[in-house]
Amino acid sequence: MNKETLDQWIERLFDQDRRATAKLISWVEDDIERAYIMRSVLKQTGHRMVVGITGPPGSGKSSLVEALTKLYRDNDERVGIVAVDPSSPYSGGAILGDRIRMQAHGTDRNVFIRSMGTRGHLGGVTRSTADIVRLLEGAGYGRLLLETVGVGQSELEIMQIADTVVVVLNPGAGDGIQAIKAGIMEVADIFVINKSDLPGAERMKGDIEMMLNLSCGKTWRPPVVLTSVTDNKGLELLYDKIEAHQAYLLESGQRDQQRKERLHQEVWRLWEDKALDAFEIMWEATSGKLVNIDQEDPYEVAQRLWQERFKGG
Amino acid sequence: MKKTRIRVLVGKPGLDGHDRGAKVIARALRDAGMEVIYSGLHQTPEQLVEAAIQEDVDLIGVSVLSGAHMTIFPRIKELLKEQNAKDILLMGGGTIPEEDIATLIENGSVEALFTPGATTTEIVSWIEEKLSLSKGDVV
Amino acid sequence: MSNNFLSWKAKYDAQKERKGPFFTVSSVPIDPLYAPGHTADIDYERDLGNPGEYPYTRGVQPNMYRGRLWTMRMFAGFATATETNARYKYLLKQGQTGLSVAFDMPTIMGYDSDHPRAYGEVGRVGVAIDSLQDMETLFQDIPLDQVSTSMTINAPASILWAMYIVAAEKQGVPAHKLTGTIQNDILKEYIAQKSWIFPPDPSMRLITDIFKYAKDNVPKWNSISISGYHIREAGSTALQELAFTLADGFAYVEAGIKAGLDVDDFAPRLSFFFNSHTDFFEEIAKLRAARRIWARHMKEIYHAKNEKSLLLRFHTQTAGCSLTGPQMENNIVRTAYQAMAAVLGGTQSLHTNSMDEVLALPSEKSVQIALRTQQVLAYETGVTNTIDPLAGSYFVETLTNQMEEGAEEYFRKIDEFGGVLGAIRENFFQQEIADAAYRYQKEIESKDRIIVGINGFVNEKKDDKMDLLKIDPEVERAQVRKLTALKQSRDNIRVQTTLTDLKETAQGTDNLIPKIMDAVRAYATEGEIIAVLKDVFGEYREQAVF
Ligand SMILES: Nc1nc2c(ncn2[C@@H]2O[C@H](COP(=O)(O)OP(=O)(O)OP(=O)(O)O)[C@@H](O)[C@H]2O)c(=O)[nH]1
Numbered sequence: 001m002n003k004e005t006l007d008q009w010i011e012r013l014f015d016q017d018r019r020a021t022a023k024l025i026s027w028v029e030d031d032i033e034r035a036y037i038m039r040s041v042l043k044q045t046g047h048r049m050v051v052g053i054t055g056p057p058g059s060g061k062s063s064l065v066e067a068l069t070k071l072y073r074d075n076d077e078r079v080g081i082v083a084v085d086p087s088s089p090y091s092g093g094a095i096l097g098d099r100i101r102m103q104a105h106g107t108d109r110n111v112f113i114r115s116m117g118t119r120g121h122l123g124g125v126t127r128s129t130a131d132i133v134r135l136l137e138g139a140g141y142g143r144l145l146l147e148t149v150g151v152g153q154s155e156l157e158i159m160q161i162a163d164t165v166v167v168v169l170n171p172g173a174g175d176g177i178q179a180i181k182a183g184i185m186e187v188a189d190i191f192v193i194n195k196s197d198l199p200g201a202e203r204m205k206g207d208i209e210m211m212l213n214l215s216c217g218k219t220w221r222p223p224v225v226l227t228s229v230t231d232n233k234g235l236e237l238l239y240d241k242i243e244a245h246q247a248y249l250l251e252s253g254q255r256d257q258q259r260k261e262r263l264h265q266e267v268w269r270l271w272e273d274k275a276l277d278a279f280e281i282m283w284e285a286t287s288g289k290l291v292n293i294d295q296e297d298p299y300e301v302a303q304r305l306w307q308e309r310f311k312g313g
Numbered sequence: 314m315k316k317t318r319i320r321v322l323v324g325k326p327g328l329d330g331h332d333r334g335a336k337v338i339a340r341a342l343r344d345a346g347m348e349v350i351y352s353g354l355h356q357t358p359e360q361l362v363e364a365a366i367q368e369d370v371d372l373i374g375v376s377v378l379s380g381a382h383m384t385i386f387p388r389i390k391e392l393l394k395e396q397n398a399k400d401i402l403l404m405g406g407g408t409i410p411e412e413d414i415a416t417l418i419e420n421g422s423v424e425a426l427f428t429p430g431a432t433t434t435e436i437v438s439w440i441e442e443k444l445s446l447s448k449g450d451v452v
Numbered sequence: 453m454s455n456n457f458l459s460w461k462a463k464y465d466a467q468k469e470r471k472g473p474f475f476t477v478s479s480v481p482i483d484p485l486y487a488p489g490h491t492a493d494i495d496y497e498r499d500l501g502n503p504g505e506y507p508y509t510r511g512v513q514p515n516m517y518r519g520r521l522w523t524m525r526m527f528a529g530f531a532t533a534t535e536t537n538a539r540y541k542y543l544l545k546q547g548q549t550g551l552s553v554a555f556d557m558p559t560i561m562g563y564d565s566d567h568p569r570a571y572g573e574v575g576r577v578g579v580a581i582d583s584l585q586d587m588e589t590l591f592q593d594i595p596l597d598q599v600s601t602s603m604t605i606n607a608p609a610s611i612l613w614a615m616y617i618v619a620a621e622k623q624g625v626p627a628h629k630l631t632g633t634i635q636n637d638i639l640k641e642y643i644a645q646k647s648w649i650f651p652p653d654p655s656m657r658l659i660t661d662i663f664k665y666a667k668d669n670v671p672k673w674n675s676i677s678i679s680g681y682h683i684r685e686a687g688s689t690a691l692q693e694l695a696f697t698l699a700d701g702f703a704y705v706e707a708g709i710k711a712g713l714d715v716d717d718f719a720p721r722l723s724f725f726f727n728s729h730t731d732f733f734e735e736i737a738k739l740r741a742a743r744r745i746w747a748r749h750m751k752e753i754y755h756a757k758n759e760k761s762l763l764l765r766f767h768t769q770t771a772g773c774s775l776t777g778p779q780m781e782n783n784i785v786r787t788a789y790q791a792m793a794a795v796l797g798g799t800q801s802l803h804t805n806s807m808d809e810v811l812a813l814p815s816e817k818s819v820q821i822a823l824r825t826q827q828v829l830a831y832e833t834g835v836t837n838t839i840d841p842l843a844g845s846y847f848v849e850t851l852t853n854q855m856e857e858g859a860e861e862y863f864r865k866i867d868e869f870g871g872v873l874g875a876i877r878e879n880f881f882q883q884e885i886a887d888a889a890y891r892y893q894k895e896i897e898s899k900d901r902i903i904v905g906i907n908g909f910v911n912e913k914k915d916d917k918m919d920l921l922k923i924d925p926e927v928e929r930a931q932v933r934k935l936t937a938l939k940q941s942r943d944n945i946r947v948q949t950t951l952t953d954l955k956e957t958a959q960g961t962d963n964l965i966p967k968i969m970d971a972v973r974a975y976a977t978e979g980e981i982i983a984v985l986k987d988v989f990g991e992y993r994e995q996a997v998f
């Protein structure tokens with residue numbers, strides 16, 4: 001595709017054309033002219049904050065996204081949603097089912113829902129997620145919601161994209177303890193105990209509050225919000241807490257700090273990509289030399305080839 | 314410039330809840346390396362088309378068992394046209410009599426129809442073939 | 453195993469086996485031979501019992517088909533109430549005594565014919581019923597004290613049932629004389645069939661309200677038909693169908709008890725509905741095991757005193773999912789075997805699918821062949837001459853035991869989820885069924901399983917064209933016109949009052965059925981009543997699993 005056509009597509013994105021938005025997202029995801037596209041878009045975006053919603057499978061993340069979207073729509077705000085699901089490690093394919101839960105906004109032209117697979121990326125969030133969120137911002141979606149499945153370590157990545165991380169848990173079944181073990185405590189800016197219509201929600205809230213008492217030192221104490229999407233409870237409170245957190249980020253100067261850190265991380269990541277590409281090319285040329293299966297171990301081979309290549313350490 | 318993954322929207326229009334076929338297909342397409350956006354039961358043509366656009370899929374696959382195939386397929390096609398999204402292909406499955414299949418294919422309401430008994434392998438290869446031919450004009 | 457058996461086994465192993473695989477349609481492996489060793493632990497009195505005796509493995513009546521043949525009940529309904537009424541009159545003239553109503557999808561999902569969601573679906577897979585007016589038309593000149601009527605309706609069962617009772621009332625037939633069945637089984641909707649409207653809790657309330665109302669006012673009515681049919685159609689194995697259906701049954705028993713009823717007040721009116729697939733012996737074993745498990749649980753766990761509470765009475769339908777589009781006539785043969793399995797399993801009533809049901813509503817001709825299939829079975833094959841002829845078969849008794857053991861295993865798993873509702877919430881059933889369906893499909897594609905006309909014995913020549921029943925789109929327009937006219941002519945103030953009343957009751961805990969009947973009497977439509985209830989109860993949405 002020549003740059004002129006691409007520029008036209010990008011123009012259409014800024015004009016809030018949904019087809020163009022969708023196509024540009026695909027290209028970025030598929031690494032087609034990604035740098036070019038993002039350089040045009042990033043100049044004009046990055047102002048809106050991203051709310052990340054994470055938590056174990058089935059905890060009600062999509063239901064909450066739908067409910068929050070409804071509240072934003074009531075204020076006539078436009079909402080962009082990215083929902084990430086794991087890809088199959090075997091085939092690389094994926095079944096992305098979050099839309100089912102967001103039907104209420106399925107034909108609302110002011111809501112854009114995009115599902116994506118992790119495509120082999122372990123973090124629960126794909127490499128291009130951050131870029132895609134910005135594309136949605138560029139297309140005029142002021143509220144940005146990002147849903148990712150989180151079990152254990154993978155939440156850490158959402159922190160790099162989302163300004164406010166909402167961790168969704170459910171009452172019962174020892175979730176509280178697990179959450180703490182999995183290191184969720186550090187990630188959450190807001191805890192949600194969804195399905196609080198089921199027994200055990202208050203007790204779980206108590207458990208989490210207790211853990212929060214122990215982890216001192218932070219200036220923002222994550223609130224613990226009980227919600228029930230089925231009974232339509234606690235959703236406005238969640239909305240308010242998100243607003244409060246974002247206000248805090250701005251007032252405390254944390255937001256600028258975060259943006260600086262992210263810029264670093266992103267540059268590093270782009271370097272990584274470049275390095276990896278370069279290595280892959282080198283590897284093609286080198287891997288043919290791995291002949292001696294019986295006599296060398298991988299440490300030795302790696303060392304030998306590295307030295308041959310770079311004439312040194 | 315090559316797209317790296319085929320994306321397919323699988324949904325079920327109509328009021329009936331017979332999603333056995335849709336789910337088996339979704340799973341088979343995933344196992345063939347495709348990204349399947351599953352939008353579930355009771356989808357209106359409007360919902361399907363809007364989802365197809367937002368998700369930028371290459372193909373919509375719907376299963377119709379309610380007997381409403383003669384209204385649903387043409388309606389989806391018409392909406393795709395209205396949205397300038399004619400490049401999104403439409404594939405269908407379900408209990409559809411032979412003569413209706415012929416009519417729907419002939420008048421361009423659908424690219425392919427699979428009746429019970431079609432294998433998932435057949436469907437996967439149809440998609441792969443069809444998309445490798447047409448992908449050039451998409452990008 | 454005896455020496456005798458072992459020496460045969462040695463000889464068997466020395467010979468070549470043809471390419472199997474030897475497993476049932478549910479992928480259960482089958483041994484080459486069953487012998488006395490397999491059934492040595494069976495105690496006749498304890499495990500089989502005579503027909504009509506505990507644990508009812510051999511049948512629910514002492515005389516079974518020597519007394520009366522099963523009811524040949526063909527499911528029918530299409531287009532508008534007027535057309536279906538004519539079909540019913542025809543069927544009754546043919547000697548059928550039971551009617552079975554198929555509703556269209558909008559009715560099943562609680563939408564009136566003029567709702568945008570109903571577009572294109574009115575009168576297609578069954579009859580469209582919007583209000584009492586349609587119900588009156590449906591049974592015009594059919595004396596409701598002389599027929600028994602089965603209605604395949606679940607989420608909105610209370611409303612359609614109320615319409616039926618009021619329609620009878622208008623004919624001068626009091627409710628206590630009415631006989632019939634409503635399917636009313638919402639659990640299997642969440643598990644498999646997916647025609648749900650409300651979330652589980654209010655749905656269960658509607659069901660127990662029906663139990664209570666039926667007990668006091670419509671005592672001869674089967675207030676629920678606990679259905680495995682749709683679980684199987686969604687792709688489950690025979691064992692899953694058995695286990696999940698009975699687990700649902702126990703859940704309804706527990707709900708009834710929790711709602712303050714005595715188990716014997718409603719358990720005698722619980723009925724069941726199973727699928728009969730092509731794997732002959734597996735189906736028979738499933739049905740025999742079902743009776744035994746139900747009786748044992750009802751007696752030992754729920755302490756039912758009334759013998760009728762122990763009896764698992766059921767309707768069977770042959771497996772729609774086993775029918776093929778190509779070489780459609782082969783479906784007649786499949787259906788015949790399936791029907792025979794149902795009868796050898798001791799069914800109380802039977803629907804045989806028509807060969808063309810895979811593609812459309814059945815034509816009159818193919819319905820007739822399907823009915824004739826049952827008549828040949830009843831009058832020519834001789835399988836009805838003696839009761840439970842397969843009892844004592846080493847193979848069938850072994851399979852029956854395996855079914856019971858497998859079901860008990862599932863019950864334990866379901867208990868771990870805190871019961872059926874917990875297991876639904878955690879997608880346990882849905883995942884089990886999705887896996888089984890996918891496995892079955894893969895077996896066909898790898899040709900481990902041969903389906904004639906699909907992946908084996910495929911005809912080169914195209915099939916001859918079949919005459920299929922078509923529904924005229926004018927049906928929908930006519931139904932919508934009728935509805936519009938009704939909404940203008942009825943007393944709309946009364947409609948509003950009854951709906952407001954209903955809403956208040958829904959917010960409280962009183963029995964909903966009398967209020968629904970009031971609204972129905974005022975000619976409130978099904979859609980209007982559902983909308984009020986949705987307002988209070990909310991709507992269910994699935995979490996899809998693959
Ligand atoms: N009882 C109850 N159920 C809820 C509530 N919120 C969501 N659910 C149910 O929980 C299930 C999962 O909801 P989703 O919103 O799909 O959860 P999710 O976290 O997005 O799930 P994945 O994306 O699959 O990880 C659905 O069956 C919902 O109906 C709630 O507040 N109470």
Ligand SMILES: [Mg+2]
Pocket residue numbers: 061062063097098101147
């Ligand atoms: Mg989700």
